[in-house]
Amino acid sequence: MKKRIDISIIVCTRNRKDDLMKLVKSLCVQSRMPDEMIIVDASDNDDTKEFIGERRNHLPFDCTYTHTASGLTRQRNMGIVSSRGRYLFFFDDDVVLENEFIDIVYSSFKTFESDNVAGIMGRIVNIPSLTRSWEWLFKKIFLLSDSGKGRVKLSGLPSIRIDGELSFVESLSGGCTAYKREVFEHFRFDEKLKEYAYLEDVDFSFRVGRKYRLLYQPKARLMHFPSTYLTVDSRKLRKMFIQNHLYLFHKNMPKDFPHFFGYWISVIGAFLYNGIIQRDLKACRGIVEGLLEPLEC
Secondary structure (H helix, E strand, C coil), X not given: CCCCEEEEEEEEECCCHHHHHHXXXXXXXXXXXXXEEEEEECCCCXXXXXXXXXXXXXXXXXXXXXXXXXXXXXXXXXXXXXXXXXXXXXXXXXXXXXXXXXXXXXXXXXXXXXXXXXXXXXEECCCCCCCCHHHHHHHHHCXXXXXXXXXXXXXXXXXXXXXXXXXXXXXXXXXXXXXXXXXXXXXXXXXXXXXXXXXXXXXXXXXXXXXXXXXXXXXXXXXXXXXXXXXXXXXXXXXHHHHHHHHHHHHHCCCCHHHHHHHHHHHHHHHHHHHHHCCCHHHHHHHHXXXXXXXXX
16 A cells, blocks of 8 residues: 555646646745656657656655656546545646645645535636627627636536635636545546547536535636647647537536537537637537537447
8 A cells, every 4th residue: 555645746748848847847846845746748759758857856756757648537547546645736737836836725625624625726817818798798608618606507618717716616627626535536537538638627526526515716826828729730629629528518417408508509609609709610620520420428
């Protein structure tokens, strides 16, 4: 049996050594240090492996490196199995933490222990707000993902909390979350969701939230510098979104008219948003392909 420690950091990465370097730097100046960091790397080059090899002995915490085939949910599950912490923190490789992040989340688990809180998300402070009121209204009408109260909509898509109010929520964003180890006695990330695994964080946290409470802690702050939209073809990304959206809707949502209506409204909204607002015909093609090639439920 593995000797238990307090805090494990799990980082899944692929071909983003420069981003990972910034995250590791922010981990090294935390007011509350993690006890270990587990890097699960799916890169098709050795840059990340070499970087970790050079830095491992100079880090203020233990560091484990594992290479695997690509697939975010597989990588997350491998990190869970390899970890020893009572609390498991999951970070995207392209985030930078403020130096109180880990301490605030760790303390929040203690503070809200009697409230059955088993998952906590921090606040991403550099998400641009929807300044165009018509775009905000469009996403509300078509039940698309947006910023809001942390609820899961009838469509199965989330409203993500990014404001300054401490609150209980229904889903968490995967790039800046932490869970108690006991969660993983009952739940794992769904490996049917391949590669980038769009919506895997909503799926996992929404399922966890049916057994435990989830907390949004805005005092735990970080910045996110996503590069996926710059490196993944929009046709492929939209196809994956539609496939995963349908699969997770059937998996997690009630099978009644309001929810089915909400799902189809969101699909129509995604098509209109990408076609009319973004003027991205490749993305529209991906949406159609995703509908025609659904994942097996």
